Amino acid sequence: MKVLVFNCGSSSIKFKLFHMPEENVLAEGLVERVGSEDAFASLKTSHGKFEINQPIADYPTGFSIIKDMLLNAERGAIKSLSEVNACGHRVVHGGEKFGGSMPIDNELETGIEAVFDLAPLHNPPNLTGIQQARLIFGDIPQVACFDTAFHHSIPEVAFRYALPEKFYTDYQIRRYGFHGMSHQFVARQAARMMGMHKYSVNLITCHLGNGSSIAAIRDGHSVDTSMGLTPLEGLVMGTRSGDLDPGILFYLSRKGYDTDSLDTLLNKQSGLLGISGSSNDVRDLELKAAGGDESAALALDIFAYRIKKYIGSYMAVLNRVDAIVFTGGIGENGSAMRHRILSNMDQQGIVIDDTRNEIYTGVPGEIQGVTSRIKVMIIPTNEELAIARDTYKLTKN
Numbered sequence: 001m002k003v004l005v006f007n008c009g010s011s012s013i014k015f016k017l018f019h020m021p022e023e024n025v026l027a028e029g030l031v032e033r034v035g036s037e038d039a040f041a042s043l044k045t046s047h048g049k050f051e052i053n054q055p056i057a058d059y060p061t062g063f064s065i066i067k068d069m070l071l072n073a074e075r076g077a078i079k080s081l082s083e084v085n086a087c088g089h090r091v092v093h094g095g096e097k098f099g100g101s102m103p104i105d106n107e108l109e110t111g112i113e114a115v116f117d118l119a120p121l122h123n124p125p126n127l128t129g130i131q132q133a134r135l136i137f138g139d140i141p142q143v144a145c146f147d148t149a150f151h152h153s154i155p156e157v158a159f160r161y162a163l164p165e166k167f168y169t170d171y172q173i174r175r176y177g178f179h180g181m182s183h184q185f186v187a188r189q190a191a192r193m194m195g196m197h198k199y200s201v202n203l204i205t206c207h208l209g210n211g212s213s214i215a216a217i218r219d220g221h222s223v224d225t226s227m228g229l230t231p232l233e234g235l236v237m238g239t240r241s242g243d244l245d246p247g248i249l250f251y252l253s254r255k256g257y258d259t260d261s262l263d264t265l266l267n268k269q270s271g272l273l274g275i276s277g278s279s280n281d282v283r284d285l286e287l288k289a290a291g292g293d294e295s296a297a298l299a300l301d302i303f304a305y306r307i308k309k310y311i312g313s314y315m316a317v318l319n320r321v322d323a324i325v326f327t328g329g330i331g332e333n334g335s336a337m338r339h340r341i342l343s344n345m346d347q348q349g350i351v352i353d354d355t356r357n358e359i360y361t362g363v364p365g366e367i368q369g370v371t372s373r374i375k376v377m378i379i380p381t382n383e384e385l386a387i388a389r390d391t392y393k394l395t396k397n
Ligand code: ADP
Pocket: 208, 209, 210, 211, 238, 280, 281, 282, 283, 284, 328, 329, 330, 333, 334, 335
């Protein structure tokens, strides 16, 4: 069975074609800068890679290019559209309604639309992707996989903010959490690697990429996570501030900053980029810090300190922690960052082995030292595969 996975953003469409259940990748590609003159598309298959540079005005044009690339006689991946048996879509916000991946029907599409307000940058292109895929591939089954769904198990004590109840009931203001496909994927993988049942592990999973979040997992279920109503809360990120005193917003608004400029400040100009004044990329900042750039060093230290604080609080929440799991571009590859985060935690039962920390970069493995009570694991995430697995499971019959 062939499953085509889509991850549709505001100006990009990423896709990957899997042969299931073998999990072989038959093709992967992307369309970038949709809506601009210098857009481009690319496709990689076993027959090679090709790129197309041309203006791509809108989503329908982008999807039509994807169709043509997949069907390309020399370097495509399929001979006929009917070879694709199902599509899986990443959908960022499932609101309170969707606690797992779901086959897409009219009601589900209405549900995705109902939370446009909560994810205005993500859910509209996610829904457009679903509609475009239907126009191209016809009546084949489609599945929505929500970033919020894995966090549905978070109890009210952790998902409610300390606001009057009507802000929850009338405006749906609560913690939803994101990166759920990734936290779930690495949690299941960690259980397998430790030889434990998926519903008996207690973990702290750290997804550290451009966007970063951390989750507390008890008996295989998410019980708390750092992102909240939106992906802005929690850890320091590439360009997002993460946690800050909400009073800062009132203070700045009285200084003349309007809502849009505050949104831009906190989402696009803060985090690693804001503190360092030069880059949102951990690799760049490591080089600059090594060269004596104090702002770069401070950015890395604040990033690590925030994660250490969350790990400590989730250890208190979980009581027993079997492993701390690192994933995402920084979590998988940033050995210096992992060292910064977990240093001086021996009294909490966490000791990393520096040699193993260097070796296990981008590959799965355990990096704790022999005296460590808690395992420390590196597990590369694979959100597209997680979506392909759910899509296969829900549509194979
Ligand atoms: P996204 O959230 O966009 O999917 P990624 O998971 O790809 O992001 O992570 C991007 C981050 O990973 C960047 O900050 C980059 O600096 C970091 N990264 C990639 N490789 C390394 C490395 N070898 N050492 C440290 N950080 C790395």
